[in-house]
Amino acid sequence: MELSERKRRILKAIVEQYISTAEPVGSKAIAADPEMNLSSATIRNEMADLTAMGLLEQPHTSAGRIPSPQGYRIYVNELMNEHRLSLEETQEINRALKQKMSQLDSLLADAGKVVSELTSYPAYALTTQVGRRTVQRYDLIQVDGETVIAVLLLEDGTACNRVMKFPGGIEKDLVQRMGTVFNAGFTNLTAQEIDSAMIRAAERTLGDEIGAAAALASFTISTLESGGSKKVLSGVSNLLTLPEYQDVNKAHKLMDFLAEGNELEQMEMPQGQEGVQILIGPENVAEELKDSGVVLATYPLGNNMQGVIGVVGPTRMDYAKVAAYLSYIAGGMQQISQGTSPPQLPELRPMDDQDESR
Amino acid sequence: MELSERKRRILKAIVEQYISTAEPVGSKAIAADPEMNLSSATIRNEMADLTAMGLLEQPHTSAGRIPSPQGYRIYVNELMNEHRLSLEETQEINRALKQKMSQLDSLLADAGKVVSELTSYPAYALTTQVGRRTVQRYDLIQVDGETVIAVLLLEDGTACNRVMKFPGGIEKDLVQRMGTVFNAGFTNLTAQEIDSAMIRAAERTLGDEIGAAAALASFTISTLESGGSKKVLSGVSNLLTLPEYQDVNKAHKLMDFLAEGNELEQMEMPQGQEGVQILIGPENVAEELKDSGVVLATYPLGNNMQGVIGVVGPTRMDYAKVAAYLSYIAGGMQQISQGTSPPQLPELRPMDDQDESR
DNA sequence: CTTAGCACTCTAGCTCCCTGAGTGCTAAAG
DNA sequence: CTTTAGCACTCAGGGAGCTAGAGTGCTAAG
Numbered sequence: 001m002e003l004s005e006r007k008r009r010i011l012k013a014i015v016e017q018y019i020s021t022a023e024p025v026g027s028k029a030i031a032a033d034p035e036m037n038l039s040s041a042t043i044r045n046e047m048a049d050l051t052a053m054g055l056l057e058q059p060h061t062s063a064g065r066i067p068s069p070q071g072y073r074i075y076v077n078e079l080m081n082e083h084r085l086s087l088e089e090t091q092e093i094n095r096a097l098k099q100k101m102s103q104l105d106s107l108l109a110d111a112g113k114v115v116s117e118l119t120s121y122p123a124y125a126l127t128t129q130v131g132r133r134t135v136q137r138y139d140l141i142q143v144d145g146e147t148v149i150a151v152l153l154l155e156d157g158t159a160c161n162r163v164m165k166f167p168g169g170i171e172k173d174l175v176q177r178m179g180t181v182f183n184a185g186f187t188n189l190t191a192q193e194i195d196s197a198m199i200r201a202a203e204r205t206l207g208d209e210i211g212a213a214a215a216l217a218s219f220t221i222s223t224l225e226s227g228g229s230k231k232v233l234s235g236v237s238n239l240l241t242l243p244e245y246q247d248v249n250k251a252h253k254l255m256d257f258l259a260e261g262n263e264l265e266q267m268e269m270p271q272g273q274e275g276v277q278i279l280i281g282p283e284n285v286a287e288e289l290k291d292s293g294v295v296l297a298t299y300p301l302g303n304n305m306q307g308v309i310g311v312v313g314p315t316r317m318d319y320a321k322v323a324a325y326l327s328y329i330a331g332g333m334q335q336i337s338q339g340t341s342p343p344q345l346p347e348l349r350p351m352d353d354q355d356e357s358r
Numbered sequence: 359m360e361l362s363e364r365k366r367r368i369l370k371a372i373v374e375q376y377i378s379t380a381e382p383v384g385s386k387a388i389a390a391d392p393e394m395n396l397s398s399a400t401i402r403n404e405m406a407d408l409t410a411m412g413l414l415e416q417p418h419t420s421a422g423r424i425p426s427p428q429g430y431r432i433y434v435n436e437l438m439n440e441h442r443l444s445l446e447e448t449q450e451i452n453r454a455l456k457q458k459m460s461q462l463d464s465l466l467a468d469a470g471k472v473v474s475e476l477t478s479y480p481a482y483a484l485t486t487q488v489g490r491r492t493v494q495r496y497d498l499i500q501v502d503g504e505t506v507i508a509v510l511l512l513e514d515g516t517a518c519n520r521v522m523k524f525p526g527g528i529e530k531d532l533v534q535r536m537g538t539v540f541n542a543g544f545t546n547l548t549a550q551e552i553d554s555a556m557i558r559a560a561e562r563t564l565g566d567e568i569g570a571a572a573a574l575a576s577f578t579i580s581t582l583e584s585g586g587s588k589k590v591l592s593g594v595s596n597l598l599t600l601p602e603y604q605d606v607n608k609a610h611k612l613m614d615f616l617a618e619g620n621e622l623e624q625m626e627m628p629q630g631q632e633g634v635q636i637l638i639g640p641e642n643v644a645e646e647l648k649d650s651g652v653v654l655a656t657y658p659l660g661n662n663m664q665g666v667i668g669v670v671g672p673t674r675m676d677y678a679k680v681a682a683y684l685s686y687i688a689g690g691m692q693q694i695s696q697g698t699s700p701p702q703l704p705e706l707r708p709m710d711d712q713d714e715s716r
Numbered sequence: 717c718t719t720a721g722c723a724c725t726c727t728a729g730c731t732c733c734c735t736g737a738g739t740g741c742t743a744a745a746g
Numbered sequence: 747c748t749t750t751a752g753c754a755c756t757c758a759g760g761g762a763g764c765t766a767g768a769g770t771g772c773t774a775a776g
Contacts, residue, residue, distance in 0.1 A: 026738055039750050044739070062738050062757045141497045141509060149517045151499060151509055159507050161517045236594070237613035240606050248598050248606060255595035384769055397719050402770070420726040420769050 003053075003074075009036070010046050011055060012079040015067045019316050022243045024064030069281035069315065072293070076278050076319050083320035085328060093118065093328060109232040111309055111333055116235025119322050121313035122258060126231040126265055129156075130306050133224050134188045138216075140179045145169045150216055152223055155188070156305050162219045166210050177206055178213060186217065191224035231265065233258055244314040257288035258312060267296065267310075274298050276327045281315045293317045297330035307333055361411075361432070367394070368404050369413060370437040373425045377674050380601045382422030427639035427673065430651070434636050434677050441678035443686060451476065451686060467590040469667055469691055474593025477680050479671035480616060484589040484623055487514075488664050490548050491582050496540045496574075503527045508574055510581055513546070514663055520577045524568050535564055536571060544575065549582035587623065591616055602672040615646035616670065625654065625668075632656050634685045639673045651675045655688035665691055 003011075013033060017025045027047055031040040047065055050056045055071035058064075067075065085093075096114045108125040116123035132155070139151040146169045151161045181202050186194060194217060202213045236255055245251040258264070263286045267279075279294040289312070296310030309330055311322050361369075371391060375383045385405055389398040405423055408414045413429035416422075425433065443451075454472045466483040474481035490513070497509040504527045509519045539560050544552060552575060560571045594613055603609040616622070621644045625637070637652040647670070654668030667688055669680050 024738090028738080040738095041740095041750055041752090042748085045749090048740075058739090060757060061740095062736095062755085064738065137501065139497075139499045139507070139509075141511075143495065143511060149497070149509060149511060151497075151507060151519055153499075153501060153507060153521075157521060159519045159521050161509055161519045163511075163515060163517050235617075237610055237617060240610035240613070246606055248604055248609070251606070252595050252598035255598070259593075259595060382769090386769080398769095399719050399721090399771095400717085403718090406771075416770090418726060419771095420724090420767095422769065 015075040024066050026064035072280045080320045083324040112232050112234040121311045122236045123311045124233050125309045127307050128229045138182045142175050160223050191221045276323045295322045297326040299330040299334040373433040382424050384422035430638045438678045441682040470590050470592040479669045480594045481669045482591050483667045485665050486587045492546045498537045500533050518581050549579045634681045653680045655684040657688040657692040
């Protein structure tokens with residue numbers, strides 16, 4: 001059966017009502033809408049059709065209808081109004097971001113926090129490595145007779161450091177030669193490509209008897225392996241305010257999944273695409289998300305990193321609004337991450353290009 | 359009224375039973391204990407006394423008794439057996455710590471995680487600054503014509519870095535002179551002591567027209583201000599498995615408090631003492647914790663940092679066990695943080711010095 | 717001082733019932 | 747053919763009433 005225009009209007013009304021009330025929607029409620037010049041009986045007939053088509057569901061005979069995942073899908077793909085951020089909303093976001101953004105390092109956490117505060121849903125932010133992760137350059141700074149700071153400049157443009165202490169003392173000369181050896185032999189290699197034979201060789205070359213080379217190599221490996229990929233969660237307890245998670249068990253399962261699972265990290269755009277993706281209920285791969293909705297935005301970050309920022313909520317979530325927020329913020333993140341240091345927040349403007357002159 | 363030996367035994371039995379069942383304890387249940395050669399009627403009389411003394415409470419007339427906060431206090435101070443970690447427990451902890459401890463940086467998070475996994479209560483770990491926080495030394499590494507990495511060695515022995523980009527290019531000479539100027543003029547100062555006049559003066563001295571000095575100074579200030587103090591939470595969703603937090607509202611409030619509030623950070627040992635502290639119900643300052651229990655351990659960390667690791671749970675929490683875990687782990691953290699790099703986990707032994715030869 | 721016995725209290729959980737929202741179907745009206 | 751009014755039917759949710767059981771406090775006897 002094809003979706004008539006009228007059915008579409010009814011479906012849209014049902015989804016939107018359900019999104020805001022979380023209660024099954026009855027025919028009368030829809031008929032009450034002044035835009036809908038139909039009696040409740042007619043609506044009932046249409047609703048019966050929509051149910052037969054699998055777009056609506058009935059919790060039980062005498063309850064109203066709620067949208068099925070397929071129903072949401074149609075809503076998201078075809079019916080949903082683009083949520084245009086109002087000037088106030090963008091100002092709100094800009095204000096929130098500006099206050100928080102201090103360093104690229106905490107950018108993730110802050111973005112997640114902003115999103116979760118704006119949407120009242122839990123949000124997560126993460127980065128993933130898309131290419132090789134290697135050291136581009138080593139710098140060793142000798143602080144005193146037994147302390148050396150190693151600074152690793154990674155290929156993605158970030159730097160890491162570690163204070164290394166050698167209680168027996170370490171020769172200035174050794175430090176310098178070690179820098180040379182590592183810059184020559186340990187750059188442009190991934191963690192996997194560094195093996196113990198190389199480390200032993202370096203030790204021999206250096207005449208290193210205090211394990212300095214081994215320490216530096218192990219720092220290198222752990223830095224590369226930690227993979228720059230981080231995950232930050234915010235606002236998880238917001239779940240508990242939602243009617244669908246009044247069941248403690250359900251809430252617990254989802255929270256655990258969010259805090260623990262690294263499956264979130266595998267959920268990203270296919271082949272590094274960018275943009276906003278919406279996953280409804282069973283469309284999610286993870287079992288724990290089968291009756292939740294996920295909206296996520298992917299954006300490029302630094303050289304070969306990718307950032308993902310996402311929101312998890314009940315299936316009935318305000319997809320239009322959340323998607324708009326995410327895409328806006330992802331855009332901002334991208335700009336900031338490309339900006340110079342200290343990161344200056346670019347003046348983000350509302351996404352719409354229309355005249356804001358009302 | 360003085361606490362007779364018998365009353366103490368009965369109080370202890372009640373607290374312990376309540377800790378494990380979370381149900382009000384009746385006289386019969388206590389009388390059933392073979393160690394307690396008394397009839398339920400006698401116990402009832404004693405319980406009535408204990409209630410009059412304010413050590414027990416009655417949810418309603420025909421329910422059993424539960425310990426009052428004062429009752430817990432007496433239990434914790436006088437009655438509780440030191441929980442001696444068994445060999446298995448320490449092995450378990452050692453195994454868990456060893457697996458996770460990689461870098462001092464993530465040490466906190468890992469310790470919290472271990473604790474929350476072991477206790478099934480939410481745990482938090484944080485560090486606070488106890489003394490002045492200043493830069494001890496600046497190192498500027500020029501990577502290419504427009505990129506400089508600034509490495510700040512702080513007075514507490516940690517190092518921070520930041521990649522600074524100057525799109526218009528930056529002179530080698532300027533970088534070098536800036537290092538000299540900052541090492542001379544910006545070390546041993548707290549964030550508050552650096553003012554804009556100083557920055558302008560440095561800019562003039564350097565003939566800096568691209569804001570390099572301002573960027574470095576602002577990095578310095580934000581580093582010093584961020585105060586090395588971090589907070590990491592783990593296992594918050596564990597709350598939801600506990601009977602006292604089946605009420606979603608209660609759980610939500612506490613979770614929010616844990617995630618948001620920085621009041622946790624103000625809860626530490628008076629004047630930098632070390633050791634394990636137990637706060638029961640209303641003994642907590644924060645309103646949100648008035649009917650929870652908190653166990654926290656404080657330990658020195660680095661030069662003038664202090665680490666705190668704590669567990670939050672229902673008032674009825676197994677204080678003996680949690681306190682034992684925390685003090686053990688805090689000891690380990692202290693050792694690790696004083697160790698050389700890469701941090702090697704010292705082989706922690708059970709706290710008891712008695713022969714483990716069963 | 718301890719204990720057995722008893723009357724009393726109070727909650728948790730059960731059933732029963734009713735209400736109200738919502739449905740599907742039918743027949744009449746447009 | 748479509749829309750609508752009307753009606754019988756279904757079912758979850760909530761309140762009232764009841765019971766069982768756990769626990770208490772008191773008294774009187776050992």
